[in-house]
Amino acid sequence: MIAIANQKGGVGKTTTAINLGAALAKAGHEVLLIDLDPQGNASTGLGLAPEARRLTTYDVLIEGAPIRNAIRDTAQERLRVVPATVDLSSADLELVGKERRSFLLRSAIRPSQLAELGVDYVLIDCPPSLSLLTVNAMVAAHSILVPLQSEFFALEGLSQLMLTVREVRQTANPDLRIEGVLLTMHDARNRLAQQVEADARETLGELVFTTVIPRNVRVSEAPSYALPVLDYDPGSKGAMAYASLADELRRNHTRLAA
């Protein structure tokens, strides 16, 4: 269970959730994407119109709806989604004062349920904040994947994120790992992007994925066709990068299991 998190907006969280999910599904894994952002971009990007989102993450977290009832198929085989709508934007306020407020997602998705549903990977698309929703994701997840846009200040936001990770480790989820930091929207010819990559690799070392996601217009076009870029344009640089990210992630997991 991997939370895709960064409190900055527009860094490629949703794009990564959709396309890493699609790439893992194409590699034969059963993937469940949980849309934890009230903007519901992951749901839209996978073709779920708002009116088709009958039960949502809100119902699962706040109303105690069984997660299996909220799961929807997508056009991509083996990729399923728990959609979100703008309802979820009030969740943070509604959760304040609830005793187990950080544990709702963890309680909603038990390993036994995932086994029953045949799910291999859960990807959680977090909102652009370090709100209770993101904390719920970090408490439920085994690891976090941090998309980092190759631009100035990218690394500064990271220390804030890591503080939250440390807090979650101390209080609720001591085993929370960093799956990796993913450089996104990378323009290899841009000097600043090169510098950000060099800095990230120097300070974070092995935590940075070898795979870098290039800036690629096909990636940004795909959601308006309700498709992962891997289906929209399989030969594009963006599609190939996400396929390679899925390979790298699977290799890391094999290594960890050994």
Ligand SMILES: Nc1ncnc2c1ncn2[C@@H]1O[C@H](COP(=O)(O)OP(=O)(O)O)[C@@H](O)[C@H]1O
């Ligand atoms: N590799 C990429 N190349 C080009 N555009 C991208 C790429 N990744 C993301 N984008 C675009 O950047 C914008 C922000 O990405 P998004 O995944 O929604 O970020 P977040 O979920 O972190 O807010 C979107 O319009 C998306 O289509």
Ligand SMILES: [Mg+2]
């Ligand atoms: Mg998003």
